[in-house]
Structures are given as structure tokens and as C-alpha cells.
Amino acid sequence: MSDTEKMVEINMASSVELSSSLLEQLGKALVELATHNTVPSTLVPWTDVEAHFRNLELIAKKTFEELEAKEKEFTERESHNHMVFAEKEAAVLAKEQDLLDRVQELKDAAVAEIDKARANHKVSSSVDDEIASIDPQQERKSPHEKIEGNVEGVAVEVNPCAELTQICEQMDSLGLLKLVLENLENLSSRFKDQLSVALGSAIEPACLVLDALEGFFPPKEMTQEGDNDDVALRGMRQSCLILMEALSAFLSKAGCAATDSFLSPETKQRAKFIANEWKLKLTLENINGNALEAEGFLRLLGTFRIASEFDEEELCKYVLAVAHHWQATELCRSLDLTQKIPGLVETLINNGRQIDAVHFIHAFKLPESFPPVPLLRAYLKEIRRNSQGNGSAALQNNYNARELEALRTVIGCVEQYKLEPDYPLEPLHKRVSQLDKSAKGDNTKRTAETGYHRQQQKKPRSDRGYQGSRARGSGLGRRAPPARAAYNAVSVQPERYIPTVPHLHSYHQVSGQPIYAAQGIDQRLPYYPQQDTRPRGPSYGSHVQQSRQPYV
Template sequence: MGSIPDPGDISGGLNPPSFDDFQKQTSLMTSCTLLWKELSDHFTSLEKNLQKKSEALKNKFQTLDHHTKESLGVLKKREVTIDGSVEIALGKVEESREAALIALLKGTQDGEVDDSEGLLLKLKSFCLKMDSKEFWRFITARKKELDVLRAQTPEALAECVDPAKFVLEAISEVFPVDKRVEKSERSNDLGWACVLVLESLIPVVVDPVLGKSRLLVTPSVKERAKDIAETWKASLDQRGGIENVKTPDVHTFLQHLVTFGIVKEEDVDLYRKLVVGSAWRKQMPKLAVSLGLGDKMADMIEELVNRGQQVDAVHFTYEVGLVDKFPPVPLLKAFLKDSKKAATSILEDPNNSGRAVVCLASIHPD
């Protein structure tokens, strides 16, 4: 009989694991470990990203909540101040009634105006009667009294039942389109009168409580002002384009936008070109800021310098506080240098010797 194998003997019939098997097992364990680490890092990264996004959302919600509370606060303030504004307006109505009686007693429509008080009464008389045509005729006939008109027109406009509508009707003869049949060289440019009246309207329509953040202009008048602005823009081609449009027309248009609070963000490039093209007007720097061009002012100043308009550039730098970036002294020296070159060039031309003397005299007034 053969021998019976020992059931406890495990070596019988089985090959012991080889070194290659151990290496395979080790490699497999290493791969699993690396994979686990990679997965662990991935999930850790996901967790961090989720935390960041959660924090970002939390901050956005907090910001939104803050803005909502702020907006509600502003709305509440506007609502609360309505009664105060109405009371002030009613007080002005009573004052206007008394002023109307005085104007009717003292002033006559065809009477002569020989002093500032008489001029004010005359203006108030037109405003109280909402006679925009006579008001406009009266204003345009007194360009020599511009300083007095600038001081008294706001007070007179305050007597109007609807000052904003009154102003639009007053300047409608020449803005947005000149409707005059008869024109003369002497009275052709009435841009100064348009700007005067539009500037004078601002303190009248500003809310007495909230200030410029709320203009006392009816929705219908504001829509009409917007239509007028669009009409003017549409007529640019007829005026010769942006490069050839007259400065008084540009000034009136830009002041119209600021006065009625109808500046459009999509038209900022147009405003920029118009301002640069008429930069020599002393009101342009302030208008540029009111038109929302503050962040473009550095580029505009650079453009003016490149155009040889250093003096205009200096005015703009002071308005927006860029004196450090554009020091005025070097700019003015460059202007004098360019002027001397121009004068010398003209002086060398025998046909323009008179112009050269004028140029040199302006550079060296002594």
C-alpha cells in the first residue's frame, strides 16, 4: 500500500511564490497607494474649491443684501422727502403769486429796462406768464449784459410753472435745429443764449432736499429732451460731421444733456470727440466731468497735447486733478516754443510779416 499524504502538509503539490510575484504585488500596492493619494488630493482640491465658491456666494449675498438695504434706504429717503419738497414748492408758488402781482404793477411788456432790477422784473414777468418767445427775444437782444443775465435768469426761471418745459420752448427756435428764416451775421450765433438758459435751469430743477440726485422734471418733458438730443445727433451729418460741427452747437448739445440728466453711456465716445474738438471753451473741462468722461480725461489731455493745444490741456489737468501727471510748466513752455516757431515761419514769409508781429507780441507782451 502506498503512503497516505499528510493533510497538514501544505507544501505538497504547491509552488512557493517567486520573487517576480512579490515584485508584482509590490508594484500593485504602490499603484494603489498612488491612486489613492491622487484621489485624495483631487477630493481635497474639490473641497477647497467648494469652500471658496461657498465663501464667494456668501460675500455676494452679503453685498447684495447691503445694496438692497442701501437702495431701500434711498427709496425711503426719497419718499420721506417728497412732502418736504412739496412744501417748499408750495412756498415758491406763494412767492411767485406775490411776485406776479409786483411784476404786473411795476413792469410793462414794452417798457424800457434801465437797470438790473428792472431787467429781473422783466424776466420774471415773461416767466410768470410762461411767455417763452418774448423771454427768448429779450435774452438774445442783451448779449452785452451777459453777466447780469447769468446772475438773474435762474431767479426768474424759478417763477415758471414748469421751468424745464419753458426752457425747451424758449430755445426751440435754434435748438436742436435752427428754424429761423431770416439770419444775419451779427445775430447768427445764439449758442451763447442757449447755454446761458440751460445753465440757469440747473439750480431751478434740482430737488431742494436731495440735490442733483433728483431733478424736478416731469417724465414727459424729460422724454422730449431725449428726443431733442436724438434729433441733434441725427443732424450731425448735415452739419458736416463731428469734425466740422460748430463749437456753439456742440456746447449747447452737451449742456442740454447735463441739464436734463440724459447722458447715455453708449454715447460716451461721441461726447469725448465733441469735447476734444471744442476743448478751447472754458466750460468744457467741467462739462466733460459731468458727461462721465472722468476716467478718459488722461487720454484726452494726451490728445490735446499731441494736437498742440497745451493751454487747453492745462485747463483740463486742473479740473480733474492730474497736475502731477501733466505738469503745467513744461506744457506751457512747449506751447511757447511752438508759437515761436510758428511766428518765425510766418516772419520769413514777406506776405505775412504783419501776422508774425502779432504772434510775437502775444508771446512777449512786454
């Protein structure tokens, strides 16, 4: 027998022995299993227990994975937020630094402009240079605003008084308004220049002027009816206008950069609030009868650069109310109403205000669209038509005076705008001379008649009485002589806060608004003695009507 076979037999023997042992173990297991049959059948099977624990393990693992994902997402978001916050913080710091630099630049520019303006006024400034810097078509100077000093080119120094400078430095609006009121009667262009320079001493010139404007429309409880109160209120409003004009001149000299710093958004908002209040009060009243109030409203919008906040069509209505003022064209430019001027001129012509229309036409260079010569002829023709007719001597005197004033106004316009080639002045001058001679002759006649009546009053009568004590039977009782009318009156001055003197620049409308006070008609019955049968001389005006010659 070989070794291989021996090994196989050994393995088989061992396998048999192993099988027997396994059988014995199996038997024991069966016996042990049988012994366990006595255990209650309500116990949970091992498979269910194992499955439950495996399920719990899966849930715990899944929850752990979710927490890890959330933690990772939170970490990423936190890092992103930190990055965004850092970028925003850097941007805010950069913007803040830019604003600080811009504010510093504006301050430096404003200080430089103020120092430059002060240096120019302190050193010297030529009057000719000042006149040349003004556009004659842009601004019609008032005849009362004459340049004081030497007009030969000598330097004129504008140095405000210490009181005016101190008031502006202290931002005393009431004191400033009071000082302007005190100088209102003797107002001069030099005082206006001093006021404009003194405003530069104020910390906030615009706010100082706005504080002073509270007196333009005072509360009703502070005003009372009466002539004195009306005069005081008118003076207050004129002073407010002067302050706004001075501020406008100061801002124009300061430059654009300084103007933006002086007129801050808060200041403009405050000015707009005041303008809205004034507008409501102007709407309730008759605009045409309150030219001073309308001018103040327009001046407020132009000075504080807030005209764009209001309707242009409505502003044009206010301009019509102040069109006769010499500053009307300047107001239109400050309000940026250049595009509306043709419509304004047409409205003035339709309303019979040809003189005002001519000034607007030449100020805005519109002679091609609106020829001025036909307008002036139509104006004189209308005055001529209104003055014709038979009436009393006083009424005819008033008509002649109106015609005389209209002639002088037209002559002034023709000379000012150099229209002599198209409108000869010789016929107009002849008519003026004729009316002047008639007026002088009438004054001489009235003086002689007055002396004659006084002499008759002193003449004794046969019954030792005087003309003041007539017999009761007489039906012609002697009346007390009325107050003598001012026959030598030339014209009524136009409404203006500058001391008024008749001048061709006073743009009042003769036909629309009488420029002469109504002459009182003498209603007394003159006494003639019974023995005096001399016929009375012809009344004034009869020979003037016959001597009229066409000049238009």
C-alpha cells in the same frame, strides 16, 4: 300516546294537506302557463327589461354624483377667488396710498426748497459765501463774469424784474427767449442770477426751457443764407445756452429731491428726443467748425441729466470741439466724463493744443501724469518755429503778433496755476517788452511814411501837373492807395456768446487756429520822384529777427 307524539302527527297532517294544496296550486299554475304559450315569442324577456332599468338607474346615480362633485368644486373655487380679489384690492389701495403720500412729500419738499431759496435771495446773501461755495478747480470763471456789487461782504439782493417774473409765470418761452436776446449784448452775471431765480416762478421750469430750445436748430425753410441770418441764428443759439445754464444753476440750488420732481421721466424723454435730433444734425456737419452747436448739445445732456443715454466715446469727440471754452471742464463734470479726462488730455497734446490740455490737467488734478511746464515750453517752441523765416513786413508783423499773444497766454497760465518755481517768467517778460517796442516803432514808422506820401502827392511838378497825372511814356503808373490795414490789431476774439475781451482765460489754440486776421500785404508801387535817390529804410522785422534771444 303522549302529547308530543300527538303534536307531531298534527304537524305531519297539516304538512300533507299543505303539500296537496301546493300541488293543486302548482297544477293550476301549469295549466295557466300552458294557456300563455299562445303569446307571440317576440316579446322582450322580463330579465332584459329589468336589467335595462337597473342600468338606467346606475347611470342616473353616477351623473348625479358627478354634478354634486362639480358643484362642490365650483363653490370652493368661487370662495378662493373672492379671497384673492380681496387681498389684491387691499394691496392696490395700500400702494396707491403710499404713492399719494410720496407725491405729497415731494411736493412739500419742493415747496420748502423754493421758499427757502426765495427767502435767502430776498433777505441777503454774502458775496464771499457765494464765492466760497464754488470749487475753483471745478469751474473756471470767465473774466467777463465779475460779481457786481460790493465785494467787501455787503449783502447782494437778487430780485428779478417784474417782466422777467411775469414771463416765467405765464410759461411764455418765446417772450423769455426774446428778452434774453435783448440783453445779449450787455450780458452780466447779475442778469444770469435774476434769470435763474425767475425760473423758480414757472410752473414747469424744465418744460419752459425745452420750449425755448426749438430755435436752436430752426427748420430750413425759416433760415436763409447771408451774414445777417447767420448773426441772428448765432444770437438765438447763444440765448438758448444762457437759458440752459440758468436752469442748471436753478436745479443745483433746488436740491436733489426738487430736481427729481422738476426733471420728471416725461421731461427727460422729451429732452432725449431733442438731443437725438441735434445729434443727427451735428453728424452731418463738421464738428470742429461748429463749436457753438456742440456746446449746446453737451449742455442739453448735462442740464437734463441724460448723458448716460449716449456713448461716452462719442461725447468725448464733442468735448474736444469745445475744449477751448472756459466752461469745458464744467461740462465734463456734468456729463460724468471724469474717467475719460486722461484720454482727452492726451488727444489735446497730440493735436498741438497744449494750453487747453494744461487747463484740463489742473481742473482734474493730473499734474503728476501730465507735467504742465514741459507742455507750455513745447507750445512756445512750436510758435517760435512757425514764426521764423524771411518774409514781407506784414507777414513778419503777423508772426510777431502771434508770438506776443502766445507769450501772454503762457504767462497767464503760469501765474494762474503758480508754476513760477518751475518756469521763471523773467525771460518771457523781456521778450514781451521787446515785441511791444518793435510793434510801437513799426506803427510810428508807418505813420511817418503815410504822411510823407501824402505830402509828395500835393507837391506840384514842373509841367504844372501833379503826381496823379504822369506822362504817358512813364512806365510806373500811380495806383490808388489801398485801404490801410489795421496794423494795431492785437488778436481775434475767441468764439463765445459773452462780450469778448482778450484774456488769459480765453482758451483758443494759437497754432491750430490763427488768432489774428490775415494782414493784407501792400501791393501798391510807391512813387519816388526822379530827383529823390534816398535809400529806403529797413523793413520791419529784419532788426527783430536779429535781436531775438532764446527764452524757452
